[in-house]
Amino acid sequence: MTRVVPQSGSANLVRNKAIGPRGSDPLSRLLAHLIVRGGRTTEIERATSRPWASALFEGRRHIVRLRLHGPNAAERAAAYHEGIESAEFALPGHFVADIQVDASGQDQYGPWVEISALTIADW
Template sequence: MDIRKSAIGRVRDGMQAMSARDPLPRLMTQLIERAGGTVLVERAASRPWASALFQGRRHIIALTLAGPDAAERSAAFAEGIEEAEWMLSGHFVADIRIDSRHPAPDGERMELSALTIEDW
């Protein structure tokens, strides 16, 4: 799926079929805004997660930032992502990290993982 910053609404609309308890669509919207420019969503999946005290979801996301400035955008995207504030009503991001980041023929490819917890 080819996503441009101006098309974030289409991503949000396309992901509304997912469970209302899954914050992935809202997180994806914010990640795409953070990346800016042209972003290809290669994969975005989530699954339930629970511990003795908390419940939430584990997310795996693969993005390609495309364009001549992809390397610079990728570096800016990655900088400080662990401390970033995410607006997910009913949830909070307990952990987010970039698992891999490398050049691709059409830009910069990265894989992220995140853990969101239900905020009671």
């Protein structure tokens, strides 16, 4: 805790500064890309984002579950497995360091895909 002594000048105050540039959470832009990849009838069932950091980088870990609807939903869900690791995503101030399909399946509501991604702040 920082203590301020009224008799001291402002030069003695401790100033808290952010470490590095702090951008907004890129989850919304990532979701937009994933919906485009899945097609117009793609629905976001669940999306979470939490901070992530290593000794050299900071970013966010994202988990997204998508539900695909429509006549060719099964084929579009299968397409997520093909090439998602090498797909390009435009996320201003961030880049996708890792993305993969963790699970997929089909239930009474149709096919679903669960994706995890790691985005890193681009300093």
